[in-house]
Amino acid sequence: MQDFLTALLQCSVSMSLVTLVYAAILPLLSKRYAAKWRYVVWLVIAAGWIFPFRPQIDLSFLSAQMTNIPVTPVQPIINAISSLPDAGNVVNSPVAIPLWLVLVALWIVGVVSVVMYHALRHGRFMKMVRRWSEPVTDLESLGTLDGLTSELGIKTKVGLSVCQSITSPMLVGFFRPSILLPPIKIADDELSLILKHELIHFQRHDLWYKAVILTATALHWFNPVVYIMAKATAIQCEISCDALVLRDADFQQRKQYGETIIGVVRNGSKLRTALSTNFLGGKKGMKNRISSIMDTKRKKTGVIILCIVLACIMITGVAFAASDMLDIGKSESRRQIPVEEGKTFANLTQDGELEVKGKELYNYQLFTNSEKITVSIPNGEYTGEFVLYDVENNTGIQQFVLNGTNRTKTFENLTSATNYYILASGIDDVIITISD
Amino acid sequence: MGTIKKLPDAEFDIMKVVWANEPPITTNIIMQQLGNEKEWKAQTVISLMLRLVERGFIRTEKNGKERTYFPLISKEDYLKFETGDFMERFHGNSFASLVATLYDGNKIKESDLDQLAKWLKEKRD
Numbered sequence: 001m002q003d004f005l006t007a008l009l010q011c012s013v014s015m016s017l018v019t020l021v022y023a024a025i026l027p028l029l030s031k032r033y034a035a036k037w038r039y040v041v042w043l044v045i046a047a048g049w050i051f052p053f054r055p056q057i058d059l060s061f062l063s064a065q066m067t068n069i070p071v072t073p074v075q076p077i078i079n080a081i082s083s084l085p086d087a088g089n090v091v092n093s094p095v096a097i098p099l100w101l102v103l104v105a106l107w108i109v110g111v112v113s114v115v116m117y118h119a120l121r122h123g124r125f126m127k128m129v130r131r132w133s134e135p136v137t138d139l140e141s142l143g144t145l146d147g148l149t150s151e152l153g154i155k156t157k158v159g160l161s162v163c164q165s166i167t168s169p170m171l172v173g174f175f176r177p178s179i180l181l182p183p184i185k186i187a188d189d190e191l192s193l194i195l196k197h198e199l200i201h202f203q204r205h206d207l208w209y210k211a212v213i214l215t216a217t218a219l220h221w222f223n224p225v226v227y228i229m230a231k232a233t234a235i236q237c238e239i240s241c242d243a244l245v246l247r248d249a250d251f252q253q254r255k256q257y258g259e260t261i262i263g264v265v266r267n268g269s270k271l272r273t274a275l276s277t278n279f280l281g282g283k284k285g286m287k288n289r290i291s292s293i294m295d296t297k298r299k300k301t302g303v304i305i306l307c308i309v310l311a312c313i314m315i316t317g318v319a320f321a322a323s324d325m326l327d328i329g330k331s332e333s334r335r336q337i338p339v340e341e342g343k344t345f346a347n348l349t350q351d352g353e354l355e356v357k358g359k360e361l362y363n364y365q366l367f368t369n370s371e372k373i374t375v376s377i378p379n380g381e382y383t384g385e386f387v388l389y390d391v392e393n394n395t396g397i398q399q400f401v402l403n404g405t406n407r408t409k410t411f412e413n414l415t416s417a418t419n420y421y422i423l424a425s426g427i428d429d430v431i432i433t434i435s436d
Numbered sequence: 437m438g439t440i441k442k443l444p445d446a447e448f449d450i451m452k453v454v455w456a457n458e459p460p461i462t463t464n465i466i467m468q469q470l471g472n473e474k475e476w477k478a479q480t481v482i483s484l485m486l487r488l489v490e491r492g493f494i495r496t497e498k499n500g501k502e503r504t505y506f507p508l509i510s511k512e513d514y515l516k517f518e519t520g521d522f523m524e525r526f527h528g529n530s531f532a533s534l535v536a537t538l539y540d541g542n543k544i545k546e547s548d549l550d551q552l553a554k555w556l557k558e559k560r561d
Contacts, residue, residue: 122534128519131448165519170537194538201536210534258556265539266549283548290552294559
């Protein structure tokens with residue numbers, strides 16, 4: 001679970017980077033690359049957000065094995081200590097809930113809340129839509145819909161209704177798709193364009209992609225960048241859908257399409273004013289969209305961009321995994337790392353000394369290939385209880401006490417290449433030296 | 437009349453018939469246009485109508501033998517009540533809605549739309 005949390009955070013950070021860079025260069029890209037490809041790249045990025053385990057899954061596996069170990073032996077240590085004759089302060093030390101567990105719990109609560117919120121909202125919306133919809137019976141409109149469905153080669157039956165409570169035409173329904181029209185008068189030629197737009201959404205499975213985006217925002221709810229990604233993807237979804245509607249359209253048809261959309265927004269705004277108060281401020285986005293509609297320049301496919309982004313997603317994953325490996329490598333060369341999860345960290349000095357501060361229970365992991373180690377405490381009035389134990393086979397537990405008269409203890413015949421732990425208690429503000 | 441409350445489905449269906457017809461409305465009209473289809477008994481329809489009277493959605497008069505009903509709340513008012521705020525919230529954070537709308541941005545000022553339309557109109561190939 002800890003590894004999952006790490007992977008998730010790494011994914012969040014690296015994908016934030018990819019997302020922000022792509023969002024920043026998107027205006028430049030839109031001059032050269034086709035809208036469809038810009039949208040596909042967004043979807044790939046969304047997938048990158050959802051799957052935290054990219055190539056690093058193999059690499060992190062190695063490090064996971066090493067960091068995982070301290071979690072399990074906690075129980076035996078406590079037992080060992082409590083069986084020590086004079087270990088009162090140790091037994092009484094409270095068992096702190098590890099920070100990562102709190103974080104995981106918080107994350108789960110967040111994910112569940114986001115999913116619940118959207119599920120309820122969508123459910124409520126669909127219920128209202130159903131309440132206020134009447135199927136279109138006008139034969140001419142239905143004929144237009146039929147014509148377009150067969151033109152686009154869509155086999156599924158797509159419903160058509162007028163809904164009193166919406167202000168823009170829309171496609172709803174994952175399994176039984178239906179196009180809903182707002183209660184405004186729409187001319188026949190305009191209706192054809194509107195229906196085509198919504199049918200292309202259906203054909204491209206855009207509703208499912210929206211669900212994918214929602215999944216990404218639910219998993220990374222704590223990261224503001226994911227919302228930027230979601231918003232930008234939604235915008236690109238519309239623009240690329242417009243581009244498909246107008247695939248072979250000439251200048252006049254594009255103009256008419258632009259006018260249709262402005263008309264829909266105009267009537268929609270009136271309805272929205274009638275229904276409720278409202279924010280203003282969609283002008284810039286609208287202008288961008290109309291510009292894209294009128295843009296007849298031939299554009300390149302974005303395979304290159306797609307490959308670059310894919311590479312970036314992979315590389316950031318690998319880079320993170322590699323830095324993990326580096327950390328592990330370092331500590332291995334030092335042979336000792338402080339463990340005690342989320343609680344205390346003892347500093348390891350260059351000479352393999354452990355600085356112990358405050359009265360805490362310390363648990364040190366020793367990565368040793370040597371068969372012999374020496375534990376020593378400095379001169380002075382110190383008394384500490386130690387337990388040396390072998391993680392792999394709990395059998396090798398050895399207890400010893402170090403004090404003013406008995407300052408060092410050497411262990412020989414250790415199984416090499418095994419993870420040993422040293423548990424120290426009753427020692428404070430001293431440097432313990434552990435050497436081969 | 438107190439504050440409007442959201443109607444349950446059955447009562448909403450009745451109101452749809454009430455709104456669709458010229459008042460006065462009779463239970464007969466409701467039965468013909470809705471009750472038969474839903475296989476409701478006349479008594480069911482009458483009790484639903486009475487509940488709507490209690491809610492202040494319709495009022496009732498007795499003309500001799502026949503009881504007639506008149507709407508008190510218009511379809512538009514109820515629509516506004518039921519959809520208004522919700523639609524606003526729905527459009528407000530549209531980053532992840534599960535429907536595909538033709539336009540789902542913020543509302544645009546009429547004058548800005550005029551400007552956009554003019555700009556589009558003047559565009560030359």
